[in-house]
Amino acid sequence: MNRINQKLKEDKKLLSIYFTAGYPNINDTVSIIQDLEKNGVDIIEIGLPFSDPLADGPTIQASSTLALKNGMTTEVLFDQLKNIRKSVNIPLIIMGYFNPMFQYGVEAFCKKCQEIGIDGLIIPDLPVDVYHEKYQTIFEKYGLINVFLITPQTSDERIRYIDSISNGFIYMVSSASTTGAKVGFGEEQTQYFERIGNMNLNNPQIVGFGISNNQTFTQATQYAKGAIIGSAFVKHVTNEGANSIDNFVNSILN
Amino acid sequence: MTKNMKNYNVNEKGYYGEFGGAYIPEMLYPNVEELRQNYLKVMAEPEFQKEFDQLLKDYVGRPSPLYFAKHLSEKYNTKIYLKREDLNHTGAHKINNTIGQILMAKRLGKHRIIAETGAGQHGVATATVCALMGLECIVYMGEIDIKRQAPNVARMKMLGATVIPALSGSRTLKDATNEAIRDWINNPVNTHYIIGSAIGPHPYPDMVTKFQSVISEEIKWQLKEHEGRENPDYIVACIGGGSNAAGTYYHYLHEEDVNIIAVEAAGLGIDSGESAATSVLGKAGIIHGCKTLLMQTNDGQITEPYSISAGLDYPGVGPMHAHLCKTGRAEFMAITDDEAMKSGLELCKLEGIIPAIESAHALAIFEQKIFKPDDVVVVSLSGRGDKDLNTYINYFNL
Numbered sequence: 001m002n003r004i005n006q007k008l009k010e011d012k013k014l015l016s017i018y019f020t021a022g023y024p025n026i027n028d029t030v031s032i033i034q035d036l037e038k039n040g041v042d043i044i045e046i047g048l049p050f051s052d053p054l055a056d057g058p059t060i061q062a063s064s065t066l067a068l069k070n071g072m073t074t075e076v077l078f079d080q081l082k083n084i085r086k087s088v089n090i091p092l093i094i095m096g097y098f099n100p101m102f103q104y105g106v107e108a109f110c111k112k113c114q115e116i117g118i119d120g121l122i123i124p125d126l127p128v129d130v131y132h133e134k135y136q137t138i139f140e141k142y143g144l145i146n147v148f149l150i151t152p153q154t155s156d157e158r159i160r161y162i163d164s165i166s167n168g169f170i171y172m173v174s175s176a177s178t179t180g181a182k183v184g185f186g187e188e189q190t191q192y193f194e195r196i197g198n199m200n201l202n203n204p205q206i207v208g209f210g211i212s213n214n215q216t217f218t219q220a221t222q223y224a225k226g227a228i229i230g231s232a233f234v235k236h237v238t239n240e241g242a243n244s245i246d247n248f249v250n251s252i253l254n
Numbered sequence: 255m256t257k258n259m260k261n262y263n264v265n266e267k268g269y270y271g272e273f274g275g276a277y278i279p280e281m282l283y284p285n286v287e288e289l290r291q292n293y294l295k296v297m298a299e300p301e302f303q304k305e306f307d308q309l310l311k312d313y314v315g316r317p318s319p320l321y322f323a324k325h326l327s328e329k330y331n332t333k334i335y336l337k338r339e340d341l342n343h344t345g346a347h348k349i350n351n352t353i354g355q356i357l358m359a360k361r362l363g364k365h366r367i368i369a370e371t372g373a374g375q376h377g378v379a380t381a382t383v384c385a386l387m388g389l390e391c392i393v394y395m396g397e398i399d400i401k402r403q404a405p406n407v408a409r410m411k412m413l414g415a416t417v418i419p420a421l422s423g424s425r426t427l428k429d430a431t432n433e434a435i436r437d438w439i440n441n442p443v444n445t446h447y448i449i450g451s452a453i454g455p456h457p458y459p460d461m462v463t464k465f466q467s468v469i470s471e472e473i474k475w476q477l478k479e480h481e482g483r484e485n486p487d488y489i490v491a492c493i494g495g496g497s498n499a500a501g502t503y504y505h506y507l508h509e510e511d512v513n514i515i516a517v518e519a520a521g522l523g524i525d526s527g528e529s530a531a532t533s534v535l536g537k538a539g540i541i542h543g544c545k546t547l548l549m550q551t552n553d554g555q556i557t558e559p560y561s562i563s564a565g566l567d568y569p570g571v572g573p574m575h576a577h578l579c580k581t582g583r584a585e586f587m588a589i590t591d592d593e594a595m596k597s598g599l600e601l602c603k604l605e606g607i608i609p610a611i612e613s614a615h616a617l618a619i620f621e622q623k624i625f626k627p628d629d630v631v632v633v634s635l636s637g638r639g640d641k642d643l644n645t646y647i648n649y650f651n652l
Contacts, residue, residue, distance in 0.1 A: 051555040052541070053432075054278075055439065065423065073553040074554070075553070097540075099539045099550065100554035101554070103553065104553075124279040125277045125540065127283075130275065151442075153283075155284075158283070173280070173281065177439065177440045
């Protein structure tokens with residue numbers, strides 16, 4: 001069974017952390033992953049940097065720009081990760097935009113992911129219908145779970161459709177925004193979380209966007225299986241460096 | 255359209271051959287889907303058409319003349335007609351699209367308008383129609399372009415628009431487009447994004463093409479008056495994203511006897527590393543929500559194009575043009591900065607018309623390609639050169 005599905009069965013609220021590969025230094029990738037696991041993170045999203053990250057706010061944009069400047073490429077990332085399964089057991093997801101994967105070759109990319117032990121992908125600009133029509137069989141052949149996003153504006157009908165195509169979890173974007181744009185949740189968000197919760201979807205939901213500390217993590221996981229932190233973690237790494245991950249994770253979980 | 259001819263229009267899924275589609279984050283889906291479901295319906299409404307046509311006539315000043323360029327024709331020993339989009343209100347073809355899209359936005363109940371701009375022409379055209387309709391207007395413009403194009407920034411401000419600098423990436427058109435898309439993600443309900451070229455997720459390339467297709471619709475009857483036939487032998491336009499080209503070609507796409515020429519900016523030369531000749535340097539990829547030909551690294555990172563003309567300085571090309579290129583329906587030519595500047599000045603001297611540097615690229619093909627004396631060649635003169643005065647002054651030490 002895919003590590004993501006196994007993890008989702010655990011009787012706990014899951015903390016997922018996103019970081020940009022190659023940031024702040026090109027060779028931080030492996031140590032960041034190891035430290036996140038050691039400190040109790042449940043799922044890691046490894047950001048494959050892109051020159052034009054449309055869905056991201058300034059924090060992740062800046063980290064992506066610097067990572068590319070540092071020399072991060074798809075090849076370099078795969079090379080850094082080639083022995084990752086010797087030391088890391090939690091689910092690993094690559095999150096990135098479609099063009100670098102498309103250039104690498106979607107099948108070659110998926111094959112490489114399987115060899116390394118990547119469990120899933122999040123590709124914000126690969127629409128669900130294109131995935132379903134063209135790439136789903138390839139992803140499944142290599143045992144990869146593709147994670148789709150839903151937002152407060154996504155219709156119930158479309159959520160049901162996305163649920164039917166998904167086989168891991170649904171990435172529940174907390175509000176209509178780019179990453180890192182808003183912090184905290186208002187009534188609108190909690191109503192949306194409740195609405196989705198009441199739909200009894202097949203796939204559990206993990207909330208992303210707007211989670212930055214223990215309070216927002218606790219709020220989000222009242223309604224969902226877990227929560228994802230991206231920009232706040234990238235900011236932490238920017239300010240404190242890649243060697244103080246324990247402080248960050250502890251501040252979220254305790 | 256004859257039976258053995260390919261279809262060059264968009265299909266029901268939003269593709270031109272392998273190009274097009276809507277590669278957008280889920281956050282944009284409701285907006286783009288709303289537009290997709292409504293745009294053809296709205297455009298077909300008699301009231302919409304009436305208002306669009308009326309504004310093009312009374313406000314933009316259409317039809318724009320089809321001018322027989324006698325001296326240019328003598329020099330190159332062929333029959334050259336110029337489609338005078340430079341005479342439109344705001345000085346270029348851009349306004350055809352912004353008029354159409356502002357009417358669309360109103361029909362969809364949107365009251366906040368966003369746009370991207372490179373040199374500022376589309377920004378000015380958007381600010382203009384927003385002033386006309388009394389809608390809020392926010393224009394994203396790369397920080398570097400804001401410095402390079404101060405007069406257009408001032409124009410937009412005078413027209414009531416807010417100009418927001420794009421500070422990310424290379425701080426030019428590509429990044430301004432990213433910022434506009436991010437704005438739309440953050441404002442999913444009340445906002446319409448007026449994309450300025452035949453790019454972006456479906457239905458944008460098709461919608462922009464249809465609004466610009468007034469250009470070829472007019473050429474048909476105007477050429478009939480001049481030459482007794484609707485079809486020229488060649489139809490020529492410059493291509494950045496490709497909106498003036500899309501409009502210039504539209505009614506000729508399926509006319510087999512009409513040769514289509516697309517003129518890209520070679521910048522300092524195709525192999526110089528400073529170029530915007532996407533058809534040569536690009537390969538299939540995803541940019542700003544569509545699959546098209548795109549300048550990028552082997553690793554799939556989008557690269558920075560270069561051209562002396564800000565309007566051609568885009569790393570991609572509209573998906574319709576990518577398809578025209580791939581199928582061979584259009585002949586793609588590349589013109590360097592120097593060749594374009596020379597042809598721009600030549601048009602001033604021969605015909606008394608100062609062209610935009612974008613349009614000067616289209617005129618420069620006559621130095622490269624020999625036409626027959628009785629060939630009828632229609633060139634889209636997409637914009638006037640007033641905005642480029644500084645570039646002309648610096649280039650020629652005027």
